[in-house]
Amino acid sequence: MRYASSVPLLFSEVSSPLKDQVNSASRQMVARSLLDTLKEVSDDERDCIAVLERISRLADDSEPTVRAELMEQVPHIAMFCQENRPSIPYAFSKYLLPIVVRYLADQNNQVRKTSQAALLVLLEQELIERYDVETKVCPVLIDLTAPDSNDDVKTEAVAIMCKMASMVGKDITERLVLPRFCEMCCDCRMFHVRKVCAANFGDICSVVGQQATEEMLLPRFFQLCSDNVWGVRKACAECFMAVSCATSQEVRRTKLSTLFINLISDPSRWVRQAAFQSLGPFISTFANPSSSGQYFKEEDGKNTEDCGSTQENSEQVRTTEDVTTEEEHNRTEDLSSHVDGDDLATKLENAMEDQNTVSNNSQRESDYQTESSFHCTLSSESCGEMADENEESSHCCTTGLQEAGLNSQEASLSEQELYNSFHFWRTPLPEIDIDFELQQTSDIKLDREIQELTMPVSPSIPMATRKELEEMIENLEPHIDDPDVKAQVEVLSAALRASSLDPQEETMASISKGTDSQTELTINDQQSFKPILGDIVPLIGDTVESMDSTLHYIHNDSDLSTNSSFSPEEERKSKVQDVVPQALLDQYLSMTDPSRAQTVDTEIAKHCAYSLPGVALTLGRQNWHCLKDTYETLASDMQWKVRRTLAFSIHELAVILGDQLTAGDLVPVFNGFLKDLDEVRIGVLKHLHDFLKLLHVDKRREYLYQLQEFLVTDNSRNWRFRAELAEQLILLLDLYSARDIYDYLRPIAFSLCADKVSSVRWISYKLVSEMVKKLYMASTSTFVVDLMNELVEKFCRCHKWSGRQTFVFICQTISEDDCLPMDQFAVHLLPHLLHLASDKVPNVRVLLAKTLKQTLLEKEYFLNSANSHQEAVEQTIMALQMDEDSDVKYFASIHPASTKIADDAMSTASSTY
Structure with a gap:
């Protein structure tokens, strides 16, 4: 007890203002030894209270290093107080928590970041009572994010609010955090604040649930996706999947899919890069549990129930390579990075420093940005040769937020209108000098409307017969490798199929009505976007291609006439699925285009391969024909990292496709991987048993002759390869x-x-x-x-x-x-x-x-x-x-x-x- 009685005297000495210069190091040592001091006097409540009161005085120290050291000890002291609650009740709430929230607004940067890290640790360990969160923590954060607050403090406070949302739960987040978060999303003065909001948007959506997301957050998300700063739009693209998981299927189809197409067509290369990386995960949120989940039910005896569980399944498929892929590049993250417990302070400090760097470097960017209002760009830009990422002024707003379908009155827009944006975002096709005609039947309303859609674009198009269309397609097919030629063939094929619709089918009446209501909007859209696309709009391509994709999206293939001259194989390849919006799937399939590597990302093919099992799970085995060519292209990619990614996930894809498709389409690819580089072979070797068990017994026995080849490696010192072989042989x-x-x-x-x-x-x-x-x-x-x-x-x-x-x-x-x-x-x-x-x-x-x-x-x-x-x-x-x-x-x-x-x-x- 002698030591305990000397504690107040010691604190009194080191807290003397006359000895600031001499004893600053001593006071720092005292702060570092606070926990040990409390442990020594824990048996006496009076001594514990005396120490805690001296801590409050030490918190007023003028030396930042002393305050920072004190804050680093607070989580440990709080844990001790929690464990010894009977002897020192309410110690944390009365003495320590006020210091933490006060330091959130400290003028010293290090003290602020240390307090932020301490607050997150305390919330994560559930050391702060719910009442204290509502009455002491949230009000302070609300004040720090007020319009007149310091810029740096406001940015950091928004980040803390976003991170604590998942820890405090839906009720507190929805009542206290959500209103201010929505205000911060529209902060017209500081793009740093909007960037933090965009980076954490998915986390907030997942906490507050579907209703609040669709009613309050989604309009703000549309604004952020059309922000003048490319960093904000990039952050939106990165969290798009999380936002999608928090919405209904209807909103996902009618609103988010169109919005995502705009991000893929963004002028900034960095935004397009992030969007393409999120494309596969976003598509996986369209999975229908009744169809895609059945494949996992066959294997695991369980089915998916909702979007969340479906996403978990697809994520399980996509992340097969995570365990062993060591070459994944580290991406720089802003305040959206999650903070772990032990190294929380370090990570948060790094994040805040990165934010400050962005703030300094981008000050000139914010000088010329007009941010008084935010609009959603539906489809106003061409995706041909995009401007440099610094040319942000060209990211014009052409359509108001309410035109994006956010009003409840417009929720009834037909799917044709919502997805008739093909010609806005795809690369314009070159003009082709052709004779073209759609079969005219006086009692077919659809043909008449196709003419109305076509004539305003090029009123002087000569008429052509179906035979001439087929001959032109045959002449172009030898040059199908050329992207421009391929696009022309697709346009002609679409026109040919549209002209062969059966006029006697009863379902065409409903199509005509839907198209009739769409015609005026489509023509107006084309006219309004002609200045943007220039004078190189194709004669018939855009309108008919859009019309064709709309028709295919609504109807299945039984609606088409069988009088086409295409072979069964060509017909099979031309089918369009109805699980996800076709525009999204087309963009995903285009990720293997070599031009994408030059205009978007050199590793875009790897991202495509990484998410392919998730996309396949979403589409289901009945739509595998949509992905087959893409998969084969990826399997023969020149980059070994792409092939390695496929090799690590081929067993999961086999589960999705079933034994018949696996034997026909995956086994040849699997055989190719067996003869590939060691970096690729290790992928199939690690899951050799998982793949072979899905094959028929006779097919499985064929690989007995090839197992010996695994003993031979490119590098004899690669002993882990042989160790993995031994592990797999035990399973085999x-x-x-x-x-x-x-x-x-x-x-x-x-x-x-x-x-x-x-x-x-x-x-x-x-x-x-x-x-x-x-x-x-x-x-x-x-x-x-x-x-x-x-x-x-x-x-x-x-x-x-x-x-x-x-x-x-x-x-x-x-x-x-x-x-x-x-x-x-x-x-x-x-x-x-x-x-x-x-x-x-x-x-x-x-x-x-x-x-x-x-x-x-x-x-x-x-x-x-x-x-x-x-x-x-x-x-x-x-x-x-x-x-x-x-x-x-x-x-x-x-x-x-x-x-x-x-x-x-x-x-x-x-x-x-």
């Missing part, structure tokens, strides 16, 4: 018969047992023991006897001591894992094992002593039954106890409790690496 034992195991897998296992690297050998011992178990359980017992005889010949009688040591390791593993009954073990392996007691190499005898003492003598067969084998083991141990080598004597005489053979395997003298 369940897929093959006893004869196949003995004929094909046994030679590979023996080769791995003699590997130069001990890690590979140790896994191989497990492989051989499991092989013995599998063969013993087979109906034909000759295989296991032959295997054990070969073990004796190849290893026990090996002229190299490492081979004889391998035999001891294998025997120990077989015995320890009960892979063979002890009576069979005693007959076939034990005599040869005991013979090694006279081996001339001490390492072999040491290992033998460990095996006999720690493994065999613990088995019931050698403990309770008096037999000749037990006597032989005991005699061998006695001989080893008198061995001339001290280590052999040691392990044969005692039973070291801390030394197990498995622990010692990696440190034996035979280890190479």
Whole structure:
């Protein structure tokens, strides 16, 4: 207690204002030792209160380093107070929390960031009562984000509000945080604040739920997506999937899909890059649990229930490579990066410093930006040659926010109107000099409206027959590799299909009505956007292509006439799915276009490959034909990283597609990966069992001949490749018969047992023991006897001591894992094992002593039954106890409790690496 009584005096001394210069380091030391001081006086409530009161005085210290050090100790002190709550009730709420919230507005940057990190840790550990969050924390943050607040403080406070939303829950976030967050999204003066809001938009949406997202947040999100600053739009693109998951399917289709197309067509390359990276995840949010989820139900016995669970499934498919891909580049993140517990202060500090850097570098950018109002750009720009990312002034706003479909009155817009934006965002096609005509039937309203859509664009188009259309398509097909030619063929094909619609089908009446209401809007849109696209609008391409995609989106293929001259294969490829908006899928399929690598991102093909299983899961196996060509293109990509990404996920894709499509479309790709670089082969090797188990038995047996090839690598020092092979062979034992195991897998296992690297050998011992178990359980017992005889010949009688040591390791593993009954073990392996007691190499005898003492003598067969084998083991141990080598004597005489053979395997003298 003497120490406790001196505590107030010590604090009084170090807090004296007359000794600021002399004792600043001492005060910092006192702050660092606060927790230890509290622990010393924890038995006396009065002393604890005295220390806490001195902490409040220390918080007023003029030295920033002292205040920062104090704040670093607050989470630890709070945890101590929580654990000792009976003796010091309300200590944290009364003494510590006011200091934390006060430091949030401190003038020193380091103190502010330390307090922010401390606040997040306290919230994460649930050390702050709900009442205190509402009455003490949130009001301070609201004040710090007021319009007249300091710019830096406001930006940091917004970031804290966003991060704490997931910790405080929906109720507090919706009542206290959401209104101010919506205001900050429209901060006209500081784009840094809007950027933080955009970066954390998905987190807020996931907390407040669907209703609040659609009613309050979505209008703000549309504004941020059309912000004048490209960094804000980029942040929106990065969080688009999270926002989509918080909305209904209807909103996702009618509003978000059109908005996302604008981001893909953004003038800034960085925005387009982020949008294309989010395209696959965004498409995965369209998954229908009743269709895509069934594939997981077949495998796992469970189905998806909602958008969230569907996204988890697709994320599971897409992230297969995460475990082993080490080449992923690190992207610079702003305040949207999540802060972990232990290194919270460091991460938050780095984030704040990055934000300050952006603020300084972008000051000139904010000088000339007109930010008084925010509008949503529906589709006002061409995606041909985009302006440089710094030319932000060209990002004009052409359509108001309410035109984006945010008003409830416009929620009933037809799907044709909402997706008839194809000609706004795609690269303009060159003019083609052709004769063109749509079949005219007086009683078909659709044909008349197609003419009305076509004539305003080019009123002097000559008429052509269907035969001429087909001839033009045939003439262009040899040059289909040219993107421009391919686009022309698509336009002509669309026109040909549109002209072949059956006029007698009853469903056409409803199509005509929908198209009639759309005609005026479409023509007006074309006229209003002609100055933007210039005079190179194709004669018929845009209108008919848009019309065709609209028709295909509404109807399935049974609505089309079968009189087309296309072959069945061409018809199959021309089908359009109805799971996701076709415009999104078209953009996703275009990610393999070589021009995208030049205009968007050099690794765009890798991002396409990364999200392909998720997209395939969303579309379902019935729409695999939409992705097949893209998958084959990616599988033959020149970049090995693209092929590696596919290799790591091919087993998941096989689950989605089923055995028939897997055998037809994935097996050839799989075979190609087997002959690829080691960086690609490791992908298929890590999931070799998962893929082969999905194949038919006959097809599966074909790969027995190729397993030997995995022993050969580009670099012999790549021992992890062989270790993975051993791991997979253990799993493959369940897929093959006893004869196949003995004929094909046994030679590979023996080769791995003699590997130069001990890690590979140790896994191989497990492989051989499991092989013995599998063969013993087979109906034909000759295989296991032959295997054990070969073990004796190849290893026990090996002229190299490492081979004889391998035999001891294998025997120990077989015995320890009960892979063979002890009576069979005693007959076939034990005599040869005991013979090694006279081996001339001490390492072999040491290992033998460990095996006999720690493994065999613990088995019931050698403990309770008096037999000749037990006597032989005991005699061998006695001989080893008198061995001339001290280590052999040691392990044969005692039973070291801390030394197990498995622990010692990696440190034996035979280890190479």
